[in-house]
């Protein structure tokens with residue numbers, strides 16, 4: 001569950017998130033809609049503490065995200081994220097991009113990591129691009145690789 005209670009965030013004097021109250025239950029898919037610059041990315045980035053909230057309470061998967069004692073890397077392991085600009089490594093193939101974190105962070109053997117990567121590449125419809133580099137892909141294809149990369153970590157929460 002993701003729980004925002006009276007959450008505020010300032011960038012300097014700029015009050016970007018104002019008294020946010022929001023509860024997202026397990027299995028729910030939530031879309032946040034708003035004008036450009038209204039704070040959608042900021043709100044999403046608070047969930048894995050890429051941004052810190054100024055006041056209020058934010059609980060993710062039973063963890064108080066902004067508690068100094070929290071092992072943030074442990075929490076982040078359960079939260080997949082597809083960045084706005086996808087952030088694929090340009091010098092790595094699609095398959096290498098997807099298998100990197102499962103191999104290095106989860107210590108999954110290469111063969112299994114590749115099988116999982118191919119499973120998700122099939123799911124997003126571009127298995128034939130496994131050996132391509134990001135620069136050889138369209139924007140939408142890059143986005144699908146970023147989604148497959150996120151899913152390959154089998155997170156509890158996916159942020160887009």
Ligand SMILES: Nc1ncnc2c1ncn2[C@@H]1O[C@H](COP(=O)(O)OP(=O)(O)OP(=O)(O)O)[C@@H](O)[C@H]1O
Pocket residue numbers: 011014016034035036037038039040041042043
């Ligand atoms: N690091 C920062 N420092 C200062 N202001 C920031 C910072 N990041 C974002 N902002 C400002 O906070 C506001 C919200 O930004 P945010 O990226 O959350 O908007 P958004 O709703 O996701 O926009 P878009 O739909 O255009 O992606 C914007 O006015 C932006 O200029």
